[in-house]
Amino acid sequence: MQYNVAFADDAKFKDIIRSGHLKQAAAYCQECVNKIMDGISESSRMSIHIKKYLENHIAENVTLKDLAINFNFEYNYSSKYFNKIMGMSFKKYFTNLRLEVAKNLLRTTKHKCYEIAAMCGYKNYEHFSRMFYKKYKIWPKQIK
Numbered sequence: 001m002q003y004n005v006a007f008a009d010d011a012k013f014k015d016i017i018r019s020g021h022l023k024q025a026a027a028y029c030q031e032c033v034n035k036i037m038d039g040i041s042e043s044s045r046m047s048i049h050i051k052k053y054l055e056n057h058i059a060e061n062v063t064l065k066d067l068a069i070n071f072n073f074e075y076n077y078s079s080k081y082f083n084k085i086m087g088m089s090f091k092k093y094f095t096n097l098r099l100e101v102a103k104n105l106l107r108t109t110k111h112k113c114y115e116i117a118a119m120c121g122y123k124n125y126e127h128f129s130r131m132f133y134k135k136y137k138i139w140p141k142q143i144k
Helices: 013-019 024-036 040-057 062-073 075-086 090-108 111-120 125-136
Strands: none
Touching: 040 062, 040 075, 040 090, 062 075, 075 090, 090 111, 090 125, 111 125
């Protein structure tokens, strides 16, 4: 999806920045974000919010029931709803997200592998290591 909002090329934005009016710049940015959000479907918006929620709770044992409560959708329909808007099951999505975050942390931090596993919600390092290998065909220690 492409949007016609390019701040760097926008003359109005450049003028606001040059003037030093930060509140005006923030308001203009919010206006642009609102235009973008108007073009995004409700399910796409929901998927953005769910992804952000899961990223913020990556180390916790989040369940579909938690999502249903936090995002006000019917629990009995939650599995189908999640699958519809995210394109895969909750378990698969959350596992993939945890492993992706772990991979980034392995590459960019000095934390030990077992610490990163715990930071990403894995209580058992061996389980984390096997899941990581299954997805990336490389052991976590090989990245460190």
